[in-house]
Amino acid sequence: MQNLLKLIFPPQCASCGALVDAPHGLCGACWRDTPFLIGLVCDLCGAPLPGEDGETPEICDDCLTIERPWDRGRAALAYRDTARRLVLALKHGDRLDLVPATVGWLHRAAAPLLSDGPLVVPVPVHWRRRIARRYNQAALLANALARRSGCAVEPRALIRSRATPIQDGLGLDARFANVHGTIGPHPVHGARMAGANVLLVDDVMTSGATLGAAAEAARAAGAASVSVAVLARAVKDA
Numbered sequence: 001m002q003n004l005l006k007l008i009f010p011p012q013c014a015s016c017g018a019l020v021d022a023p024h025g026l027c028g029a030c031w032r033d034t035p036f037l038i039g040l041v042c043d044l045c046g047a048p049l050p051g052e053d054g055e056t057p058e059i060c061d062d063c064l065t066i067e068r069p070w071d072r073g074r075a076a077l078a079y080r081d082t083a084r085r086l087v088l089a090l091k092h093g094d095r096l097d098l099v100p101a102t103v104g105w106l107h108r109a110a111a112p113l114l115s116d117g118p119l120v121v122p123v124p125v126h127w128r129r130r131i132a133r134r135y136n137q138a139a140l141l142a143n144a145l146a147r148r149s150g151c152a153v154e155p156r157a158l159i160r161s162r163a164t165p166i167q168d169g170l171g172l173d174a175r176f177a178n179v180h181g182t183i184g185p186h187p188v189h190g191a192r193m194a195g196a197n198v199l200l201v202d203d204v205m206t207s208g209a210t211l212g213a214a215a216e217a218a219r220a221a222g223a224a225s226v227s228v229a230v231l232a233r234a235v236k237d238a
Contacts, residue, residue, distance in 0.1 A: 015086060030082050045063055045075065046074040071225050075233030086098055121153070121198050164179055193221040194221055195224050202214075205233050
């Protein structure tokens, strides 16, 4: 049956639609154009760093100057080229088929954060935005990552109490002010974070303002530790 389905619906590249050998993969050209973050990366946000990966954690310039209310962080991709197209397609283009394709990359990047069996929690969106998009892409990624890693997941642990303007085009200070106080623990489901090692999941990290607000909410709920994992990280000179 599987062979018959492959003949009728041959697997296509998740990015450009070209035929590929296996489902949920990329063709050679798109693979070469996808900026995977490997090697030495910032231990707080996953941004690439010069040098070789070693045992001592390294921190990027941004994370040295911006307070991060979480303990560790990783990202699978740099937010450009094919990675940017995939993230935008998942976020705004109803490309839910991209979740199986991208969660493997996220799982590989987040491996150092999964060893203590964290509670996986997605960064929430306001209910009006969720109705408009029909889903929260961070929740889809969080659920898929939890299944793949065998970790527990609580998609309702955090809530967004106030809708905020889109962050695009805002400066650093405005981004942090825009999301300040907008995310909090759910009055019922947030209790699952008490004493837990929480892993926050989102699609993109730019300034880290939204993840910071979510991390502060997780700590307010009593999380023992907070880490973050994102599909893509906006990086300088990338």
